[in-house]
Amino acid sequence: MLDASNHHFDRLPAAPGVGYKPQHFSDLLENAGSVEWLEIHAENYMGDGGRPLAQLRHLSERFAISVHGVGLSIGGEGRLDPDHLARLKHLVGWTKPASFSEHLAWSTHDSAFLNDLLPLPYTDETLTRVAEHIDEVQEVVGRQMLLENPSSYLAFDESTYEETDFLREVAKRTGCGLLLDVNNVFVSATNLETDPVSYIDAFPLDLVGEIHLAGHDEDHDDHGKPLLIDSHGREVAEPVWTLYEHVIAKGGARPSLIEWDNDVPDWPTLEAEAARAAKILETVV
Amino acid sequence: MIVDQGTFRRAVLSPEVDRPEGLSNGHGQPAGRRFDVYRNNVAVSLTEALETAFPVIRKLVGEANFKLLAGAFLRQHPPSSPLMMYYGTEMPAFLEGFGPTSNLGYLPDVARLELALRESYHAADAAPIDPARLQALPPDQLMASTVSLAPSLRLIRSRWPIFAIWAFNMNNGPKPQAGAEDVVILRAEMDPEPILLPPGGGAFLAALLDGATLGTAFETGMGEAEAFDLSQILAILIGANAIADLGETL
Structure with missing residues (x-):
């Protein structure tokens, strides 16, 4: 029996994890299968008590935990919300996660939180602002964060940086790591008609502390061209697995998360996705 | 053309506002309904949050009416913090002034009960x-x-x-x-x-x-x-x- 009090998960294993859903609580404790770590959305654990915090306390004794914020609005024009930063500091303080990450996106403007990851242009101005925000986050929370590449449905005329250059430069200025969402790469490349393999080849894989895999939906734009939606509501698509194999072959094994947030499946279905990632990870060990 | 976030936000929350200029498909064509992905994500995710918070209100007014009510609510009261577990605290006051359900005088107090249940859960x-x-x-x-x-x-x-x-x-x-x-x-x-x-x-x-x-x-x-x-x-x-x-x- 694992003695939690003596066990410290100071980093994520280069193995599969899943986004934690409360309906899988007992499955995880009884039969985690190939799942070795869990990711939680920080904002869901910012209440004062009750079941969510009790479950997280329990799970963090068994699994390495990744705290993944979805509400900090790092790409926002305004200053970061000091109350929210303080809540993050508190959560990271007591959960002592193996990893802490957020998004290259914005969600709050004029104190309205829009509950979506909204896009920003890649310019000198936004680069400076994002780097300042990340400096502040790492300063307040007291640890390195990973920054995740977004899924894009459109492009800004004003952008002057490629996304990979922008991320590399942010990491260089702030010392943050990167979270590579392979589904987002595929979704963006399809939507903006670019080459996903070239994106991966331009990505600073040595800075990647974690990988995300998720399912997407298919739609079309005004001109009948494919428009993929980052929906997290189904299995990881075949071309995304292929791209993931390329990432792992090139960059080595990394902690790899299956994200399935909508129409959450039963445990065996989710675990099977993690097992597939495990197989791919094993090819490079 | 620089798209500021205030313009983006207004257009995301209000379908009747024109989509911002300066957004494209990456190859020179206007973004068009690509922008609507964000509109849809925001409206759907906030509506779902309200459906989760107010299951009884939803039953009382019916699913279709609830979507209309939620649409009006979320434009008037977008979340004021990223803690979606507390989204909807303005609902009782909103319902008190909401014409289409003014014949259901008990709705605001039922909303108070539902909010209190959720607060209790996270207390x-x-x-x-x-x-x-x-x-x-x-x-x-x-x-x-x-x-x-x-x-x-x-x-x-x-x-x-x-x-x-x-x-x-x-x-x-x-x-x-x-x-x-x-x-x-x-x-x-x-x-x-x-x-x-x-x-x-x-x-x-x-x-x-x-x-x-x-x-x-x-x-x-x-x-x-x-x-x-x-x-x-x-x-x-x-x-x-x-x-x-x-x-x-x-």
């Missing part, structure tokens, strides 16, 4: 008092004590039968009859439960929450209903781990 944990401590106290000392109630306790007093409406819609309870109802939400462990208070119970608990001594709260309860039964309500509170501590006043 801080508190160890309950040892009942032996209560029993050991001489009655006059007990009546001179204030009571610190569990942080998860919520009291909702209404001129409508809100408990019956809640139970009818969530637990197949009997058809609601007209009449005022006071409800206390208690969380014995992890699951908040609404409990219909006996006569005088609402006044009694309101006094305790105001910091009155047990004796004063008892008189307040008796003032509202002669049949007020102190031992009954104390048994309800103790049974649900709702008394955290006593503060003795001298």
